[in-house]
Amino acid sequence: MTAFFDILLGGVFHAAVLFLVAAGLQLVFGVQKIVNLACGSFYALGAYFGITSVNWAVSAGVPPSLFLLVLLASGLLLGLIGPAIELLLRTVYDRDEAFQLLLTFALVLMFQDVLRYFWGATPQTLGNYAMEYGKLSVGDLQVPTYNILVILASILIAFGIGAFLQRTRYGRILRATAENREMSQALGVNVRWMYTTVFTLGTVLGTVGGAMVVPTAAASLDMPVELVVEAFAVVVIGGLGSMRGALIGALIVGLMRAAAISWWAEIEMLAIYLVVIAVLIVRPAGIFGKPIE
Amino acid sequence: MRIAALVVAIVVLAAVPKFAQPYYVTLVLPALAYSIALLGFNLLFGYTGLLSFGHALFVAIGAYGAAVASSKLGIKSFELVLLLSGLAAVVVAIPVALLSVRYVRIFFGILTLAFGMLFHSFLFKFYNITGGDTGIRVLRPTLLGEAYADLDKTTFLIGPFYYYCLALLVVLGIAMWRIVRSPFGMHLRAIRENPRKAEYLGVRVRFFRLVAFLISAFYCAIGGVILAVNTGQADPELAYWTHSGELVFMTVLGGFASFLGPIVGAFAFIFLKSELMGATQYWRFWLGAILVLIVVLFPRGLVGLGQDLWNKVRRK
Numbered sequence: 065m066t067a068f069f070d071i072l073l074g075g076v077f078h079a080a081v082l083f084l085v086a087a088g089l090q091l092v093f094g095v096q097k098i099v100n101l102a103c104g105s106f107y108a109l110g111a112y113f114g115i116t117s118v119n120w121a122v123s124a125g126v127p128p129s130l131f132l133l134v135l136l137a138s139g140l141l142l143g144l145i146g147p148a149i150e151l152l153l154r155t156v157y158d159r160d161e162a163f164q165l166l167l168t169f170a171l172v173l174m175f176q177d178v179l180r181y182f183w184g185a186t187p188q189t190l191g192n193y194a195m196e197y198g199k200l201s202v203g204d205l206q207v208p209t210y211n212i213l214v215i216l217a218s219i220l221i222a223f224g225i226g227a228f229l230q231r232t233r234y235g236r237i238l239r240a241t242a243e244n245r246e247m248s249q250a251l252g253v254n255v256r257w258m259y260t261t262v263f264t265l266g267t268v269l270g271t272v273g274g275a276m277v278v279p280t281a282a283a284s285l286d287m288p289v290e291l292v293v294e295a296f297a298v299v300v301i302g303g304l305g306s307m308r309g310a311l312i313g314a315l316i317v318g319l320m321r322a323a324a325i326s327w328w329a330e331i332e333m334l335a336i337y338l339v340v341i342a343v344l345i346v347r348p349a350g351i352f353g354k355p356i357e
Numbered sequence: 358m359r360i361a362a363l364v365v366a367i368v369v370l371a372a373v374p375k376f377a378q379p380y381y382v383t384l385v386l387p388a389l390a391y392s393i394a395l396l397g398f399n400l401l402f403g404y405t406g407l408l409s410f411g412h413a414l415f416v417a418i419g420a421y422g423a424a425v426a427s428s429k430l431g432i433k434s435f436e437l438v439l440l441l442s443g444l445a446a447v448v449v450a451i452p453v454a455l456l457s458v459r460y461v462r463i464f465f466g467i468l469t470l471a472f473g474m475l476f477h478s479f480l481f482k483f484y485n486i487t488g489g490d491t492g493i494r495v496l497r498p499t500l501l502g503e504a505y506a507d508l509d510k511t512t513f514l515i516g517p518f519y520y521y522c523l524a525l526l527v528v529l530g531i532a533m534w535r536i537v538r539s540p541f542g543m544h545l546r547a548i549r550e551n552p553r554k555a556e557y558l559g560v561r562v563r564f565f566r567l568v569a570f571l572i573s574a575f576y577c578a579i580g581g582v583i584l585a586v587n588t589g590q591a592d593p594e595l596a597y598w599t600h601s602g603e604l605v606f607m608t609v610l611g612g613f614a615s616f617l618g619p620i621v622g623a624f625a626f627i628f629l630k631s632e633l634m635g636a637t638q639y640w641r642f643w644l645g646a647i648l649v650l651i652v653v654l655f656p657r658g659l660v661g662l663g664q665d666l667w668n669k670v671r672r673k
Contacts, residue, residue, distance in 0.1 A: 099463055099466075099467070101602075152649070152653075155653045156652065156653070159656065161408065161462055161463050161466075162402070162408045162605070162609070162613075163609075163652050163656060165408065165410070165463075165466060165605075166602075166605060166606065166609055166648060166652050167648075167649060167652045167653070169602045169605070169606070169648070170645040170646070170648035170649045170652065171645065171649075172599070172602075172645070173641045173642070173644055173645030173648065174641070174642050174645035174646060174649075176641045176642075176645075177639040177640075177641045177642035177645075178642065180638075180639065181639060181642075289597075289598070289599055292598075293470075293474050293598060296467060296470065296471070297471070300467055300468075300471065304463075304464075304467075331482070332478070332482070333474070333478040333482075334475065334478045334479060334482065337471050337472075337474055337475035337478065338475070340471045341456070341468075341471055341472070341475070344456070344460075344468055344471075345456060348459065348460070348464075
């Protein structure tokens with residue numbers, strides 16, 4: 065029973081973080097029609113910068129118990145790189161997808177060395193801050209409070225995005241633009257500005273995801289390229305461009321990974337790809353995706 | 358004129374081992390290997406309009422084919438190794454292609470990426486079969502029955518093996534030229550330009566995409582065999598998605614709209630990478646920056662750039 069809960073909790077925690085990155089990917093794809101390979105790089109940048117920020121904040125006298133807020137703030141601050149990168153992507157919006165994909169691949173290569181330049185090649189860890197919040201015990205189960213907080217934060221963000229897209233005026237305009245860019249442009253939507261905000265939001269989701277995961281896992285240079293594949297698996301299973309899809313996909317991938325790691329470590333990623341391929345065969349557009357022609 | 362230029366290029370390449378330092382000759386070898394692989398890759402990308410982000414899978418199959426054939430099965434003949442690895446790639450490509458060609462555009466890219474990563478995690482995790490992260494050693498093959506036992510490793514690679522690979526590139530290049538000029542190649546271009554219209558005109562779109570996919574897999578595997586013999590090792594990194602990205606990078610760097618573009622791209626990429634790696638430890642950054650420049654400013658690649666310059670000079 066304990067083993068089962070360990071898998072469940074580990075899986076949901078992983079899913080919570082994956083959801084953030086995948087949500088960023090979905091948002092950018094839904095509106096800008098660009099599949100951003102660099103989403104993993106934003107995630108890794110968030111992780112590294114999170115470590116630096118927390119260490120800096122603690123040495124500047126911020127009580128260690130506030131480290132989660134510092135992490136969130138550092139993730140939000142990194143959103144500033146979003147508009148700059150969007151400016152670069154602007155050059156390829158009306159080009160073939162091959163160029164869009166390649167441009168984000170170029171960003172992956174560049175970020176790889178940006179990370180190496182600032183933080184070096186050895187993996188970095190944040191000290192034992194996650195234990196600041198202690199553990200929750202339910203019966204004979206012990207659960208780190210930090211993991212629960214991250215899951216809650218992710219759920220909160222999920223609801224926030226949902227409310228933003230469904231209930232606010234800007235969210236409606238955004239969905240309309242995703243549906244038909246020319247028409248909303250003709251109706252007076254400032255598409256340029258919308259792309260900037262959407263891409264920045266996508267970036268922030270990635271960097272915050274990375275910042276929140278770093279107290280529990282080391283930040284390494286393999287992080288960006290490894291996460292991209294998982295995030296891809298999530299959006300393909302859930303359906304490209306769908307937020308609900310990102311949520312379900314993240315849960316499936318997160319839980320499957322946790323289960324595979326504890327039962328049969330060899331098939332860890334293999335199992336995920338098999339699910340991806342199975343979904344694509346049975347339901348080409350993913351669970352919540354719109355049918356593709 | 359064009360044929361004369363090609364003959365000159367081949368003669369220059371044939372003369373490389375005579376006057377260049379061995380180091381540069383060992384760089385030309387992977388460039389030859391990637392040239393062959395990209396000729397196939399571009400049949401799918403440039404001519405059929407399908408961007409695969411997983412073709413490193415077939416390069417890896419070629420490399421592991423060479424490793425298994427030489428280390429485990431004891432096959433020495435390079436011709437046999439090439440044939441077996443190429444066929445293995447085609448056999449694997451059949452189910453992959455059957456599933457993938459149902460999609461186009463970004464979905465095709467993602468699905469091929471998933472297949473590539475599926476193979477990578479198989480190579481990486483099933484240590485007993487594949488040697489895990491260290492991979493499998495590739496033993497030196499015999500060329501046309503000749504073992505060259507008196508030559509050391511480098512002399513073998515930059516001597517007989519080099520000429521063999523150059524000849525292979527020429528032969529496979531001519532074969533690919535025939536393919537793209539044939540009615541089959543015309544069909545592929547029609548599919549790229551307008552699949553629906555092609556279908557109305559009676560082109561069996563999926564079947565042609567499938568065949569193009571299989572040919573590209575075969576070419577990639579041949580390239581993979583040469584790469585593996587050159588390094589003496591087949592390792593899982595060959596199947597990783599970033600390696601697939603590099604294949605696309607090279608093709609676009611040279612120019613996917615021209616037949617020889619991928620070959621130009623392969624040579625430019627290999628030498629650029631080697632120079633950058635010698636100059637700075639942050640070579641990935643500069644490689645990425647160059648890719649940004651190519652994508653944003655010169656989408657027709659080096660060949661397109663060359664054509665533009667040539668036209669300007671001629672007009673003056």
